Amino acid sequence: MLVLAWPMALTNLSQMALLATDSAYLGHLSTEALAAVTLSGTLFWTMLAPGFGLSFAAAAMLAQERGRRIGHVRAMRRTLRAGFWAALLGAVPGMLLLWNGGAVLRALGQEPALAEAAEQFLRCMLWGILPFGLFLNLRGLMAAMERPWPPLLIGLMAVPLNAMIGWVLIFGNLGAPALGVRGAGIAGAVADTAMFLALALFVVRDRRLRRYRFFGRLWRLDLARLARVLRLGMPIAAQMLLEIGLFSAVGLAMGAFGAQAVAAHAIALQIASITFAVPLGLAQAATARVGLAIGAARARAAWRAGWTAILLSTVFMGPMAALMLLLPGTLAGLFLDPAAPGAPETAALATTLLLFAGLFQLSDGLQVVGAGALRGLHDTRAPMLIAALGYWGLGYTVALALGFPLGFGPAGIWAGLAIGLAGVALAMIWRWARLSRRGGLTEGRRLAPIAG
Template identity: 55%
Template sequence: MSHTRSTTTGRLGAWGPEVWTTLALAWPLVLTNLSQFALSLTDALFLGRVSTEALAAATLGGNLYFAALSPAFGLALAAGPMCAQTRGRGRGHLRGMRRDVRAAFWACAAATIPVWLALWHTEALLRGLGQDPLLAALAAEYVGALMWGMPLFCGFVVLRGFLSAEQRPISALVVSFIGVAVNVPLNYWLIHGGWGIPPLGVLGAGIASALCNLVMFAGLVGFIAWDRHLRRYHLFGRLWRFDLARLREVAQIGLPIAGSMALEISVFAFAAIAMGWFGAVAVAAHAIAVQIASATFMVPMGIAQAATARVGLMTGAGRATAAARAGWIGIALGAGFMAVSAAMLVALAGSIAWLFLAPGNPGAAETAALAATMLVLAGLFQLSDGVQAVASGALRGLKDTRVPMLLAGLGYWIIGLPLGLLLALPGGFGPIGLWIGLSAGLFLVAGMMLARWMRLSASGGLTLRRRLG
C-alpha cells in the first residue's frame, strides 16, 4: 500500500516540473512567433491606411507567398526534432547536431529555387485564378520583394530549432524583437517615402519585410558565433559537405511537415482567392480576421515547438513515459490559452476590426461589419486550432509527420473547403459560408490529431518505445 501510494505520488509529482520546463521553453518561442507574425501584421496595419486595395493586394500576395514557402519552411522545421533527438541520445551529439543543421540548410536551399521561379510569375498566377487585374499587379509587386527574404527566414527557422533543442530559445526572441523594431520605421519610410525615396506602397512593405528577415538571420548567426557554449558546435564549418544520409532524414521528416503546412496554408490562401470573387471588401475583411486569428495562433504554435523539443529530447533519451507526459502537458496548455482567446475574440470582435481601418476610407464601415462577423467565427474555432497545433507538434517530436499530413489533407481539403464553397455559393451564405466550412475542417483535424497522439502515447508510452525500435 505504502509503496503504491509513493509510486503514484512520484508519477504525479513529475507533471509539475514538466509543466514549468515546458512553460520556460514555450514563452520565448511564443513571443518569437508573435514578433515574426508582427512583420506581416505591421504591413497590414500600414497598408490598410493607404487603401482597401493595397491591403487586399498584400493579403492575396502574402497568402500566395506563404503557400509557396511551405516546402522550404517544412524542411527547416525538420531541424528541431532532429536536433532534439540527437541531443537526447547524448554521445556524439556535437557532430550529430552540426550534421542535422547543415542538412537542413542544404534542403531549404534546394527547395527555395523552384519556388522563386514560380513566384516570379505572381501576377499571371493571380489573374489566372480570376483576381482583379489591379490587385494582381499590386500583389506581384509585394511578393517580388518579399520572396528574397525566403531563404533568410528558413535559415532563421533552422537555427531556432537548434536553439530550442539546446533549451536556449531566448536569443531567437531577442533577435526577432530587433527585427520587428526595424520593420516599423522601414515600413513607414518605404511605403510613404522620404529621405530621397519615393512612396513605394506595397512594394515598400515587401522590401521592409525581406530586410528584416536578413536582420534576424544575421542576428542568430552572430549570437551563435559569439556564445562560447554554442561555438563548440561549429555549425557553419564545412557547409559544402553533402550528407546524403542526413538529407534523406530531413526529407523524410520535413516533406510531410511541408505537406501539412501546404495543405493548411493553401486552404486559407484559396479561401482568400475565393473572397476575391466577392470583391475587395470581402478580401479586406478576410485579411483582418485572418491576421487576428493568426496572431492568437502564435501562442499554441510556440507551445507546439516546445512540445516538439521536449518530446524529441525524451524520445532520444529512451524515456517514453516522459515523452508522453510532455506531449499531454503541451496540449493542455495550448487548449487552455485558446479557450481564453476565443472568449475575447467573440466579445471584442467589432472593436478589433476597426483597428485596421481608417473611418474615412470608402467601404470601411462595410468591411468592419463583415470582419467582425468573421472574427466571431474565428473565436469559435480557436480551441480546435490550438489542440491540433500542439498535438501535431508533439507528434513531430516522435518524427511522426506522414500520417498527420494525411489527416490535414482530409480535414482541410476533403471536408472543410468543399463544405465552405457549398455554403458560400449554392448555399447563399457568401464569405461567411467559407468561414463556417473552414471552422468545421479545423474541428475535424483537431479531433483526428488528438486521437493519433492518444494512440501513440497510450499505456504509459509503450507505443512510443515501439516507434523507437
C-alpha cells in the same frame, strides 16, 4: 514546458507583428493596397511551406540527437547542415513562382489591378524566403538546445526595423519615394535577412555553442543526412502546405466577393494568426521536449510533455475565443481608418468573420500542438493524411458549398474553415493519445519505432 514555450511563442508573435505592421500601414493607405498584399500573401505563405516543414523536421532530429548525448555533437552538426541545404532546395522553386505571381493570380481569376499590385509586393518580398528558411533552422537548433531567448530577442528587434523601413518606403517619409506595396515587400525581406544574420552571428560567437562548429564545412553535401531530413520533412511540408493552402484558397475565393471581402478576410485572419502564434510556440516546444525525452529513452517524460502542451494550449485559446466572440467589432477597427473608402463595409464584414474565428480557436490550437507532439516522435505521415482529409476533404468542401451554392457568402466560407479545423484537431489528439498510450506508460521504452 513553459520555460521553453513562452519565449518561442513570443518569437512567433514578433513574426506575426511584422505582418500586422504591414497590414496596418496598407489598411490606412487604401483598401485596395491591403487586398493586394492579402492576395500576394496567399501565394507567399504557400511557398514558405517547404521551408517550415523541413526546418521542423531538422528541429525534431536535433532534439532526439541531443537527447541521446552519445555522439550528439557531430550528429547535430550534420543535421543542421542538411537542414540548410534543404532550405535552399525548398526556396528556389518558390522564388521562381513568386517572381511570376501576378500571372498566377490572374490565371486564378483575380482582378488584373490587384494581381499587378500583388506582383510588385512579391518581387520584393521573395528575397527573404531563403534567409527566413535558414533562420527557422537555427531557431529549431536553439529549441533543441533549450535556449529560446536569442531568437526571441532577435525577433523583437526585427519588429521596429520592419516598421521603420515600412513607414519610410510605403508612405515616402524622410524624403524617400512612396513605394506603396513595394515598400512593404522590401521591409519584410530586409527584416527576414537581418533575423538570420543576427542569429547566425550569435551561434558563431556564443561560448557554449562555439564548440559544436555548426557552420563548419557548410559547402559539403551530406546526401545521407539530407535524405533523412527530406524523408521526415516532406510530409511535414505537405501538411503545412495543406494548411497554408487552405487559407490561401479561402483568400482567393474571397476575391470573388470583391476587394472589401478580401480586406475583411485579411483582418480576421491576421487577428486569428496572432493568437495562433502561442499554440504554435507550444507545438515547437512539444517537439523539442518530446524529442529530447525519446532520445534519452524516457517514454513517460515524452507522454507528460505532449499532454502538458495540449493542456496549456486549451488554457490559452479559451480566453482568446471569448475575446473574439465578445469584442469582434473593436478588434476589426484596429486595422482600419474609418475615413478610408469602403472602411465601414469592410469593418462590418470583418466583425462577422471574427465570430467564426472565435469558434475555431480551440480547434486551431489543439491541432497544431497535437501535430507538434507527434513530430517529436518522428510521426509525420499520418498527420499529413489527417490534414489532407480534414482541411480539404471536409473543410474546403463545406466552405465552398456554404459560400457559393447555398448563398452564405464570406461567412459561409469561414464556417467551413471552422468545421475543417475541428475535424483535424480531433484526429490529431486521438492519434497522440493512441501512440502515447501504447508506449508512454513504461519508462524507458522508445516511442519512435511505434510512431514510425
